[in-house]
Amino acid sequence: MNADRPVRFLVLADGHFGPMSSKTANACIRYSPERVVGVWDAAHAGRTAEDVLGFGGGIPVVATLEEGLALGPTAVLVGIAPAGGQLPQPWRDTLAAAARRGLDVWSGLHYFLSDDPLIADAAAEGGATIHDLRRPPADLGVSAGRVRGVDATVILTVGSDCNIGKMTTQLQLRDAMRARGQRVAFAATGQTGILVEGWGIGVDAVVADFIGGAAERLTLEGAEKGDIVLVEGQGSIIHPSYSGVTYGLLHGSLPHAMVLCHQPSRTAIAKQEWVPIPPLADLVRLHEQVAAPLRPAPVIAIALNTFDLSDEDARAAIAAAERETGLPATDPVRYDPAPLIDAITAFHEGRRATATA
Amino acid sequence: MNADRPVRFLVLADGHFGPMSSKTANACIRYSPERVVGVWDAAHAGRTAEDVLGFGGGIPVVATLEEGLALGPTAVLVGIAPAGGQLPQPWRDTLAAAARRGLDVWSGLHYFLSDDPLIADAAAEGGATIHDLRRPPADLGVSAGRVRGVDATVILTVGSDCNIGKMTTQLQLRDAMRARGQRVAFAATGQTGILVEGWGIGVDAVVADFIGGAAERLTLEGAEKGDIVLVEGQGSIIHPSYSGVTYGLLHGSLPHAMVLCHQPSRTAIAKQEWVPIPPLADLVRLHEQVAAPLRPAPVIAIALNTFDLSDEDARAAIAAAERETGLPATDPVRYDPAPLIDAITAFHEGRRATATA
Numbered sequence: 151m152n153a154d155r156p157v158r159f160l161v162l163a164d165g166h167f168g169p170m171s172s173k174t175a176n177a178c179i180r181y182s183p184e185r186v187v188g189v190w191d192a193a194h195a196g197r198t199a200e201d202v203l204g205f206g207g208g209i210p211v212v213a214t215l216e217e218g219l220a221l222g223p224t225a226v227l228v229g230i231a232p233a234g235g236q237l238p239q240p241w242r243d244t245l246a247a248a249a250r251r252g253l254d255v256w257s258g259l260h261y262f263l264s265d266d267p268l269i270a271d272a273a274a275e276g277g278a279t280i281h282d283l284r285r286p287p288a289d290l291g292v293s294a295g296r297v298r299g300v301d302a303t304v305i306l307t308v309g310s311d312c313n314i315g316k317m318t319t320q321l322q323l324r325d326a327m328r329a330r331g332q333r334v335a336f337a338a339t340g341q342t343g344i345l346v347e348g349w350g351i352g353v354d355a356v357v358a359d360f361i362g363g364a365a366e367r368l369t370l371e372g373a374e375k376g377d378i379v380l381v382e383g384q385g386s387i388i389h390p391s392y393s394g395v396t397y398g399l400l401h402g403s404l405p406h407a408m409v410l411c412h413q414p415s416r417t418a419i420a421k422q423e424w425v426p427i428p429p430l431a432d433l434v435r436l437h438e439q440v441a442a443p444l445r446p447a448p449v450i451a452i453a454l455n456t457f458d459l460s461d462e463d464a465r466a467a468i469a470a471a472e473r474e475t476g477l478p479a480t481d482p483v484r485y486d487p488a489p490l491i492d493a494i495t496a497f498h499e500g501r502r503a504t505a506t507a
Numbered sequence: 508m509n510a511d512r513p514v515r516f517l518v519l520a521d522g523h524f525g526p527m528s529s530k531t532a533n534a535c536i537r538y539s540p541e542r543v544v545g546v547w548d549a550a551h552a553g554r555t556a557e558d559v560l561g562f563g564g565g566i567p568v569v570a571t572l573e574e575g576l577a578l579g580p581t582a583v584l585v586g587i588a589p590a591g592g593q594l595p596q597p598w599r600d601t602l603a604a605a606a607r608r609g610l611d612v613w614s615g616l617h618y619f620l621s622d623d624p625l626i627a628d629a630a631a632e633g634g635a636t637i638h639d640l641r642r643p644p645a646d647l648g649v650s651a652g653r654v655r656g657v658d659a660t661v662i663l664t665v666g667s668d669c670n671i672g673k674m675t676t677q678l679q680l681r682d683a684m685r686a687r688g689q690r691v692a693f694a695a696t697g698q699t700g701i702l703v704e705g706w707g708i709g710v711d712a713v714v715a716d717f718i719g720g721a722a723e724r725l726t727l728e729g730a731e732k733g734d735i736v737l738v739e740g741q742g743s744i745i746h747p748s749y750s751g752v753t754y755g756l757l758h759g760s761l762p763h764a765m766v767l768c769h770q771p772s773r774t775a776i777a778k779q780e781w782v783p784i785p786p787l788a789d790l791v792r793l794h795e796q797v798a799a800p801l802r803p804a805p806v807i808a809i810a811l812n813t814f815d816l817s818d819e820d821a822r823a824a825i826a827a828a829e830r831e832t833g834l835p836a837t838d839p840v841r842y843d844p845a846p847l848i849d850a851i852t853a854f855h856e857g858r859r860a861t862a863t864a
Contacts, residue, residue: 292748361751391649394755
């Protein structure tokens with residue numbers, strides 16, 4: 151995963167490039183823009199990543215694979231993650247064409263490209279390597295509370311929905327805390343986080359019985375790398391499709407504390423509008439209730455995703471979240487993440503003081 | 508799975524045959540004893556299933572594979588499910604030997620026997636078929652609340668721990684309710700339930716993202732087969748290893764009501780004693796709280812597993828559970844399951860009355 155030669159990605163997002171629709175592409179552009187030579191999406195051809203996303207600088211968006219190849223990529227990255235993980239036939243053809251021309255293929259889909267004869271044969275022909283970021287380790291077992299012995303402080307992001315900022319919050323915290331000189335590890339649990347950080351396990355792709363085991367292994371590994379482990383959350387405890395992964399991750403990683411992520415403009419689960427999102431204070435309480443039987447863990451801060459609000463509305467939403475929950479809140483992408491970092495640091499130092507008292 | 512020719516199992520449980528240690532073997536013996544010709548466990552050789560389990564009549568326990576083969580089985584059944592699902596080498600050798608002699612092999616392990624070259628080659632040589640009960644359907648997707656549209660009443664068993672009676676309770680209810688003339692379906696979610704009922708999906712063996720999707724499919728299929736769907740629960744919402752599966756099953760099947768299963772003598776999660784089991788009333792409340800954001804569902808009855816208590820102590824435990832929770836309770840194996848059936852039937856009729864009002 152840690153490529154020895156520099157990787158230059160052409161990101162495939164045709165028909166899907168946008169702030170809320172191409173999560174893998176966007177995280178790669180935000181956290182490692184130097185590795186992206188271009189994005190393929192005919193709908194936005196001629197614009198830049200910055201034009202479309204609001205970040206990413208002058209990375210060009212192109213209309214065709216040929217135009218993209220002219221930018222000199224060493225690899226193509228599947229920049230979208232459709233629900234269910236199936237791969238449309240035109241994408242299979244495109245990926246096979248790229249692999250046949252020697253470009254490595256990186257994918258975070260459930261559908262493993264290296265198991266697809268069309269793409270695998272093309273890669274063999276072109277001398278290309280296929281990186282299936284979601285392929286789990288072969289030797290996972292069940293979780294058994296092994297993380298209870300680690301000294302590191304484990305912080306898990308949880309959320310009111312999917313695709314709401316659980317990974318982004320941790321990456322913003324990682325960068326800002328490292329800039330402060332803190333020894334933090336980011337434990338990636340999804341294909342995009344793995345792509346950005348270079349290690350991790352896609353917990354949603356393991357055998358269901360082993361979700362907790364994957365979370366436990368990640369947390370133990372993170373505890374060797376940092377004094378504070380920022381575990382990337384997944385899904386939501388109220389999500390009708392993904393709650394199993396969310397709970398397995400919670401009970402396998404056994405966080406000492408949680409940061410709750412929410413998008414103020416969202417009032418129901420995306421694409422599952424029959425599930426309203428409860429008030430923030432209720433969500434805080436529910437998270438603490440379901441964690442408590444294994445290891446009591448408070449929610450210590452709120453991370454808001456206000457990308458679709460005016461500055462004034464964003465600041466009002468942050469103030470409202472603080473008022474409703476009694477916890478520090480901010481949008482760690484749009485504003486200084488200091489309120490979240492201060493909450494985590496104070497919690498960590500409180501734990502250490504208790505441990506040595 | 509619905510064998511056309513009658514199956515006669517030799518159950519392999521060497522070293523593990525016992526009331527609490529050979530769940531698959533025991534369920535097969537309890538619910539389809541006519542299909543079991545013998546059990547292999549050298550430690551209990553010369554005794555009967557009834558001697559060891561307290562049920563199963565004269566099914567003999569034998570000391571060696573050869574003795575077992577002399578009983579005329581058509582298949583061997585792996586009667587145990589070790590944590591993590593790995594298969595010890597002596598078992599591989601035994602299964603290969605049986606398959607080479609033409610006996611079909613049935614297994615509910617995570618480790619798929621048909622992917623094991625040693626056993627697969629032996630089966631090919633002997634003309635035997637391998638049934639991996641846990642192999643999931645290839646076309647699962649994520650759950651999306653599709654069960655909300657069904658008329659059938661969905662009842663899920665939940666539990667304070669694993670291996671505590673969630674499947675057994677549903678099977679006892681299935682039989683007793685069918686005897687009353689009620690049209691009920693049993694939706695099997697684990698290898699043993701599938702073995703007994705002939706259909707189902709082992710939800711703990713699917714890709715983690717698809718736990719809910721598997722639960723949803725099962726519930727929809729159950730709703731075609733019965734007016735009341737008895738969904739087999741898995742794990743526990745407080746189990747450090749398996750809670751992800753439990754929640755995925757809960758939020759995928761979206762039960763209308765739950766039956767909480769508990770063993771009064773158990774005060775902590777088995778093999779994870781650092782997790783105490785909360786008081787029953789707290790467990791009832793926690794289940795209702797985590798179900799509520801998707802579809803409010805009450806716990807309507809308590810099923811106790813009192814196999815290790817005297818009759819007097821069992822009756823006292825049942826009375827205590829009723830007092831603590833305000834709900835009807837019984838041990839549906841040891842005593843008449845009527846209190847549970849009455850609670851489910853009244854709930855079902857209440858739903859129907861509301862729907863037609």
